[in-house]
Amino acid sequence: MNGSAGWSGVKGRLLSAASAVGLATRAHRQVPPLFPGLRLPNVTDAVAERIATSVVERSGREQEQPVDQPPAAVKDPPQPVDQPPAPPVKDPPQPVHQPSAPPVKVPPQPVHQPSAPPVKVPPQPVTPERQAVGRAAARLAFLSLGTVLGIGTVALVAVVLSRPAVSNAKALLDVELDIPEEASLPELDERSTIYDGDGNLLAVIDREVSRQTIALRRIPEHVRQAVITAEDRKFYEHEGYDVEGIGRALVANLQAGSVTEGGSTITQQLAKSEVGNERTLERKASELLYAMALEERFSKEELLERYLNQVYFGSRAYGIAAAAEEFFHTKPRNLNVTQAALLASLIRSPNSADPRDKVDLAMRRRNAVLQGMVEEGYIKAKRLPKLLKKPLGVKESSLRRTRRVPHVIDAVRREVLRTKQLGKSRKARERLFYYGGLRITTTLDLEMQRTASNTIRDYMPGTEPTAAIATVDPKTGAVKAIASGLGYKELEYDLPTQGRRQPGSAFKPFVYAAALQDGYPVEMKLSGRSPAYFEGVPGWERDCNTDDKDVCGVSNYGGSSYGDLDMREALKNSVNTAAAQLTLTLGAKRVAKLAGKMNIDIKAATNGQSTNSIGLGGLDQGVTALEMASAYAVFANSGKRVEPHLIAKVENRAGEVLYKAKPKATKVLDPVVDHALVDLMRGVVTGGTGTAAALPSWEVAGKTGTTQNHVDAWFVGYTPVLSTAVWVGHAKGQIEMPGMTGGALPASMWNSYMAKVLDGRKVVNFPEPDFNALASRLGDRSVRVPDVVRMMEEEALTALGKRKLIGEVRQVSSSAPQGTVVWQSPNPGDTGHPGETVYIGVSTGYVPPPPPPPSSSSSGSSEKKSNDKPAEEEPAPEEDTGDSGGGGGGRGGGDGGGRGGGGGGGGD
Structure with a gap:
């Protein structure tokens, strides 16, 4: 036809x-x-x-x-x-x-042996x-x-x-009927799930398939019976095909004038997944033959288990376990008869019979299955009237309900892709993550996560500005919380783990840590005068080639000017000029190297460009909240670094452990140095810029940070058991928040959050600092003062720094080229000690004209003799309430916007 x-x-x-x-x-x-x-x-x-x-x-x-x-x-x-x-x-x-005629028994032949001669059947009438x-x-x-x-x-x-x-x-x-070696059913794709450290479900990974496989023995008998009643009543009788069922479907289709019934058995439905579902006779033939082959290889129990785990129930739920969770928020073992009948009724047309939207249709189909179960003898007829009256009892979508921390999915995914133990290639690891049926146990603490989210919501009720919080266990590197004020959908990235922002003065502890580690004493003197100019340092010169001369040089927050300060006072008050001087002495690369060892992705943070502004928090790209919390965790762990990790364990669908985190501590700072620095950072909280973060029962150390023009505000602090970073700002970045400083809102949020998560914990104190041991670590060393006259300023400061000496600049009028050192004190060759100050006179390149000749009225006055030594010119402190930051190409830095030319940071 x-x-x-x-x-x-x-x-x-x-x-x-x-x-x-x-x-x-x-x-x-x-x-x-x-x-x-x-x-x-x-x-x-x-x-x-x-x-x-x-x-x-x-x-x-x-x-x-x-x-x-x-x-x-x-x-x-x-x-x-x-x-x-x-x-x-x-x-x-x-x-x-x-x-019609007695069959002739054929002697058994070896299966799949084409060489054996065929057995001929005697003719029949x-x-x-x-x-x-x-x-x-x-x-x-x-x-x-x-x-x-x-x-x-x-x-x-x-x-x-x-x-x-x-x-x-x-x-x-007239075709080849090949007899393959065997039929098979490949492993099913299965959704992965993410849990917190206590086994609470955090997220379901259901990119395309929401499926959780389950053994047949864990599926109640009445659930199996409901599915068999709805889909294949002769399942235990046929050999892969049901002729009467196909005949009924044929007649129904003929009478309806279209395809209304398929007539496929459960085994044929399994075969269909292997041969395809094209509407062709060839495909239907292959389906039938494959079903017969499956019956040859697998038992009925194996086929039924596979079917119950494979079949689609609608709402992205594949398999009975996912369906029970999706529609009833339970496990298959808890399903009652009416629930089982409803789920079984969905299989025939899952997309057109959603019981949440089409209640009447779903009720009719469920009741038809219940009636069929009576006919098959699975339930007693006297129970039917009562069962038919029961409501559907369908719950809200379980998948929506269980996505409690959606941004965690992406953070975990990125860690899976980095974990080579989970696959030979990135592509293989990604497929395993989405379809491998993994059970991923994270280090997250759900209560801490909720507390972090609630803290952000309480302090930042609107959408902008927003905040991010990250908490790390210093001993293990376990990430305990990563919370954001904006959802993943709004940003398409995760603020705590991917949002790079300028750290401002929160980066200064790395400068002081490098100095102490390199042998500079806490008592060394640093200049706190503001503004300070450093000739030859881009953005920090007196004349920095910008239209706005107010951004040249480095100034402190609010224009505050100090005398000479030791490290403790300089860090406590977040003095920009002192940090800039120390950075030049150490070198930007030394600071960057140490920060990189302390869990800062320094290449990403600086975009490979480490400039002197790093000491004031001026970075090209910035840091994330998780990086800062992880870096400060090194301070809390006696100078030992543990790599932060979000994944504690990964198991496959069989419960076998594929990966388990094994934290390894690496020494970064000498414990004596670390304990001294912790004591300095405690001063920030007890009497410096971060007093709002102080807790009544716990010792707290930390640092504030506010970037240029109050764009970003930070408080990063730690106790001996937890390290937490709080960032406040606009998600898009570079939007001013007038009056916002790290010592205000971020420090208060840190205090509120940490007070809750530490409540009930046994109080632990920091190790006592041993400054005598720190001094003895330096020994009774003496150094010879190098000759730096005629060097350029930056070169001279570096040369002094190599001898552990601090260079302090004095601007002088001189005809020598601008930025050239014209004198020094102590003199070259003198003996000094690490941390001592060497004053250097740096030429301004300009000699003022001589004064006019005296008038006749003063002709009798005596004439002053000029000094052979160039006059030292000490500029008066300038009033500055601006918000520029410390320079050399950084986009922000400092606390409260102390000036640091070229776009770096200041201090509050």
């Missing part, structure tokens, strides 16, 4: 053919293990007629004549094209499912009924019925299964 022929023209013939197919398949139940590989030609109606005739002729000859004799032709009278075939002549009634069956089956099998899916399959069943009547399927179909 052509594709253009109408449905009504073949309806009668197909109904009769379906009846004949039923007779044929019931008569022949001996099924060989046939497998996929069938290739069917595109047969026209005329060709189908010839094939039908050939089938009958071949069938008759095989039954009447010896196998090796040429068969005689058997012809049927022609039938009208649009009329159903003549009714077959009935044989005497035979027992159901028994062949040919009856008119057999001829009619053969014609109907073959004709129906090869009709081009692309518009009616499933009809060709029924005929194919008859042809393939009527093997005693048509003993050679290869000859009949």
Whole structure:
């Protein structure tokens, strides 16, 4: 029949053919293990007629004549094209499912051995009924019925299964029926889940598939029975196909004029996932044969377990475990009969029968399954009326409910992709993350996470500005909380772990740590005068080649000017000029190197460009809250670094451990140095810029940070057991927050959050600093003062720094080139000690003109003699309430916007 022929023209013939197919398949139940590989030609109606005739002729000859004799032709009278075939002549009634002639037992042959000679079946008598069956089956099998899916399959069943009547399927179909080695079912894709350290579900990773596999023994009997009732009532009886079911589907489709039932068994549905679901006869044939192969290899229990874990229930829930969680927030073992019936009813059309939207339809379908369970004897009839009245009881979407920390998914994903133990390639690790059914246990503490989120919401009720909080365990490197005031959807990145911002003066502790580690004493003197100019340092010169001369040099917050300060006072008051002087002495690379060892991704932070502004927090790209919390955790851990990690353990779907974090501590700072620095940083909280962070019972150390123009504000602090960074600012960055400083809102938020998460913990104090040990570490060393005269200023400061000496600049009027050292004190070759100050006179490159000659009235006055030594010019402190920061290319820095030319940071 052509594709253009109408449905009504073949309806009668197909109904009769379906009846004949039923007779044929019931008569022949001996099924060989046939497998996929069938290739069917595109047969026209005329060709189908010839094939039908050939089938009958071949069938008759095989039954009447010896196998090796040429068969005689058997012809049927022609039938009208649009009329159903003549009714077959009935044989005497035979027992159901028994062949009309006793089957000849075939000696067993080794499976899949093509070399073994085939066993020939003795001929059986040919009856008119057999001829009619053969014609109907073959004709129906090869009709081009692309518009009616499933009809060709029924005929194919008859042809393939009527093997005693048509003993050679290869000859009949003129195609290769390969017998593969074995049929298989590949491992299912399964969703992964993320848990906190206490086993609380944090997130479900369901990129495309939400599935959780479960053993059949953990699925209650009534759940299995409900699914079998809804999908395949003869599951335990058939061998992969159900002829009566296919016949019922065929008749229903014929009567409806379209495909309303599929007639596939559970095994065929499993086969469909392997052979595809195209609406072609070839695909349906492959499905049937593959189903037969699956039945040969797997037990009924194995097939049912696979089906219950594979089948789709709607709402992105694959498998009974995901469906129970999605629709009832429970596990399969807790499902009752009505819940099981509802889930079973969803399988047939999961996308069109969502019980949350179509309650009436879902109720009817559920009740139909319950009625069927009564018919099958699974539940007693007397229970049915009560069960039918029960409400559906469907819950809200479980997937939405369990995504408690959605941004954690991306943070965990990035860590999985970095963990080489989880796969040979990044692509393999990504697939494992999304589809491998992993159980990922994180280090997160759900209560701390909630407290962090609530703290941000309490202090920052609006959307902008926002905040980020990150907390790390100093001993283990375990990330305990990463919270953001804005959701992942709004930003498309995670603020605590990916949001890079300028740290301002919160970066200064790395400068002081490097100085102490390199042997500079706490008592060393640093200049606190403001502003300070450093000739030859871009952005920090007196004339820095900018239109706004107020941003040249380095100044302290609010223009405050100090005298000489030791490290403790300089850090406590966040003095920019002192930090700039110390950075120049150490060198920017030394500061960057130490910060990199302390969990700062220094390459990303500086974009590979470490300038002198690093000492004031002026970085090209900035740092994340997690990096800062992890870096300060080194201070809290006696100078030992532990790499921060979010993943504690990864298990596969079988419960086998694929990866387990093994924190390793690496010494970065000498413990004596670290304990001294902690004592200095405690001073920031007890009497410096960070007093708002002080806790009544715990010792706290930390540092404030506010960037140029109050764009970013920080407080990073730690106790012996937790290190936490709080950042406040606008998500887009570079938006001013007038009056905002790190010592205000961020320090208060830190205090509120830490007071809650430390409540109930045993109080632990920091180790006592041993400054005598720190001094003895330096020893009674003396150094010779180098000759730095005629050097440029930056070169001179570096040379002094190499001898552990501090250079303090005095600007002098001189005709020497600007920035050149014209004198020094102490003199070259003198003996000094580490940390001592060497004063250097640096030329301004300008000599003021001599004063005008005295007037006649003063002609008798004595004339002053000029000093042979160039006069030292001490500029008066300038009033400065501006917000520029410390320079050399950084985009921000300092606390409260102390001036540090070129865009760096200041201090509050």
